[in-house]
Amino acid sequence: xxxxxxxxxxxxxxxxxxxxxxxxxxxxxxxxxxxxxxxxxxxxxxxxxxxxxxxxxxxxxxxxxxxxxxxxxxxxxxxxxxxxxxxxxxxxxxxxxxxxxxxxxxxxxxxxxxxxxxxxxxxxxxxxxxxxxxxxxxxxxxxxxxxxxxxxxxxxxxxxxxxxxxxxxxxxxxxx
Amino acid sequence: xxxxxxxxxxxxxxxxxxxxxxxxxxxxxxxxxxxxxxxxxxxxxxxxxxxxxxxxxxxxxxxxxxxxxxxxxxxxxxxxxxxxxxxxxxxxxxxxxxxxxxxxxxxxxxxxxxxxxxxxxxxxxxxxxxxxxxxxxxxxxxxxxxxxxxxxxxxxxxxxxxxxxxxxxxxxxxxx
Numbered sequence: 001x002x003x004x005x006x007x008x009x010x011x012x013x014x015x016x017x018x019x020x021x022x023x024x025x026x027x028x029x030x031x032x033x034x035x036x037x038x039x040x041x042x043x044x045x046x047x048x049x050x051x052x053x054x055x056x057x058x059x060x061x062x063x064x065x066x067x068x069x070x071x072x073x074x075x076x077x078x079x080x081x082x083x084x085x086x087x088x089x090x091x092x093x094x095x096x097x098x099x100x101x102x103x104x105x106x107x108x109x110x111x112x113x114x115x116x117x118x119x120x121x122x123x124x125x126x127x128x129x130x131x132x133x134x135x136x137x138x139x140x141x142x143x144x145x146x147x148x149x150x151x152x153x154x155x156x157x158x159x160x161x162x163x164x165x166x167x168x169x170x171x172x173x174x175x176x
Numbered sequence: 177x178x179x180x181x182x183x184x185x186x187x188x189x190x191x192x193x194x195x196x197x198x199x200x201x202x203x204x205x206x207x208x209x210x211x212x213x214x215x216x217x218x219x220x221x222x223x224x225x226x227x228x229x230x231x232x233x234x235x236x237x238x239x240x241x242x243x244x245x246x247x248x249x250x251x252x253x254x255x256x257x258x259x260x261x262x263x264x265x266x267x268x269x270x271x272x273x274x275x276x277x278x279x280x281x282x283x284x285x286x287x288x289x290x291x292x293x294x295x296x297x298x299x300x301x302x303x304x305x306x307x308x309x310x311x312x313x314x315x316x317x318x319x320x321x322x323x324x325x326x327x328x329x330x331x332x333x334x335x336x337x338x339x340x341x342x343x344x345x346x347x348x349x350x351x352x
Contacts, residue, residue, distance in 0.1 A: 001235070001243050003236055003238050010188060010190070012186060012195050014197045014209075015209070015211065016211060017195065017212075019188050019190075019193065019213065021190045022238070024238060026312060027236075028314060030312060033190075034238040034239070035190035036239040037195065037213050037239075037289070037290075038239075042288070059177070060177040060203075061287040061288065062198070062200060062210040062212065063212040063213075063288070063289060063290050063291045064284055064291050065291075068284070068287055105330070106332065106335070107337045107340055108240055108244070108336055108337055109286040109337045110285040110286045110290065111237040111240045111244055111335075111337075112218070112237065112239070113193060113213070113215065113290075113292075114213075114239050114289075115239045115240050115241075116286055116289075118337065135206060136202060136206060138177055138203060138204060153281065153345075156281060156282065159283050160283065161283045161284060161285045161286070161294065161338065161341055164281075165340050168345060168347075168348055169340075169344060171348055172347055172348070175347075
């Protein structure tokens with residue numbers, strides 16, 4: 001089923017995204033073009049308090065022009081270990097430190113047009129310290145009971161894919 | 177928290193992706209740049225048989241260079257109603273027609289760098305007809321019991337975000 005790269009028809013680079021249009025040959029011999037955005041990869045952290053509340057950050061997302069509820073997340077630095085990046089992002093965005101870290105899994109957010117790989121961690125044993133977000137991130141956080149989070153998913157108040165995925169994953173783990 | 181557009185620093189267009197680098201002013205007055213990919217939006221369909229099996233397609237995804245298990249999905253045509261696109265994509269990729277359609281929700285797959293909006297549908301009352309994929313899509317499908325699908329998520333055999341989200345959503349609905 002593999003698709004063979006023939007040539008790059010177009011590309012453009014930003015600081016972290018790399019847009020490409022490639023000509024490829026499909027396994028059935030057809031020639032086609034594929035458009036994609038190369039991404040450095042990211043981590044996301046579902047942090048849950050002893051009272052079964054999930055820590056959600058609120059942040060304006062320029063591509064969708066609205067403020068979203070999301071689990072803490074951030075891009076990997078070049079060569080950075082996701083297990084190092086995850087506690088850093090949680091602390092930067094919320095101030096929380098966690099005693100216990102569990103890797104839940106790794107998934108692709110949008111494999112139809114991007115290689116973004118998301119490493120998902122589950123953090124418990126939380127202790128609050130001071131947040132220290134990047135200067136170009138304006139972020140607040142809220143603690144939401146897990147059952148309320150599911151309600152917010154069903155009613156469309158939580159709209160971020162990785163956040164929905166992570167909340168449902170934890171609910172499923174608890175149910176199992 | 178809104179970010180004000182100042183000017184477009186760079187852009188590049190493909191057939192369906194539009195890559196942009198914009199200069200913006202944050203709500204705290206800081207100037208920053210935002211990179212993003214504009215996308216036409218998409219639908220995804222979690223189709224479940226009477227035997228509680230989910231229909232997963234297998235397809236090579238060029239951006240990630242591997243064959244993935246995914247729920248049937250596809251991009252919206254300009255102006256297309258998601259409720260029209262969803263049955264079309266299910267039929268094209270798998271041949272299945274569904275008697276009952278339920279809209280589960282709408283979410284952003286990667287709002288940190290794209291505006292892709294995914295409309296998620298739940299299809300039941302399935303009847304098999306012949307598949308008729310696009311000439312540049314090479315697709316097969318499998319029926320996977322829902323409980324096995326959760327096992328495949330935990331072991332990393334299912335790696336696509338929207339597919340994990342949709343399977344967990346259905347599991348949660350059934351549990352509720």
